[in-house]
Amino acid sequence: xxxxxLTTTLDLLRWIxxxxxxxxxxxxxxxxxxFSQAFALGYLVQNPGAIQRDLxxxxxxxxxxxxxxxxxxxxxxxxxxxxxxxxxxxxxxxATPAGAELIAGxxxxxxxTEETILAPLxxxxxxxxxxxxxxxxxxxxxxxxx
Numbered sequence: 001x002x003x004x005x006l007t008t009t010l011d012l013l014r015w016i017x018x019x020x021x022x023x024x025x026x027x028x029x030x031x032x033x034x035f036s037q038a039f040a041l042g043y044l045v046q047n048p049g050a051i052q053r054d055l056x057x058x059x060x061x062x063x064x065x066x067x068x069x070x071x072x073x074x075x076x077x078x079x080x081x082x083x084x085x086x087x088x089x090x091x092x093x094x095a096t097p098a099g100a101e102l103i104a105g106x107x108x109x110x111x112x113t114e115e116t117i118l119a120p121l122x123x124x125x126x127x128x129x130x131x132x133x134x135x136x137x138x139x140x141x142x143x144x145x146x
Contacts, residue, residue, distance in 0.1 A: 024110060045100050
């Protein structure tokens, strides 16, 4: 099947987004993680001691899915669950040093991808593109996970 013709402005923006997404997926795949696992690890690095319900809300999945996700990460030594105050029902989840190390560098990899994507543009063109996209997005609702 032939690839669709991408000619409109928004088609071209989706193409750029696709290229960025593919680079992120490849970076995650090289670490033998699923997108959900990488997302959960990143969230736990930024929010140590989160509860499973926090992850459920952020991933928009069921409690059972989050539990299964965490069990897989725990088997690999990438996360640990700790009880708080001796209450077995209250467990907090933490990325282990190995888990944090595994996903360290994602932001740098995405910055390198952005540089690759924008390489054909000189600085003035990059500034103009940024200004135009900022103008467009200033009237759009902000993305949210709600």
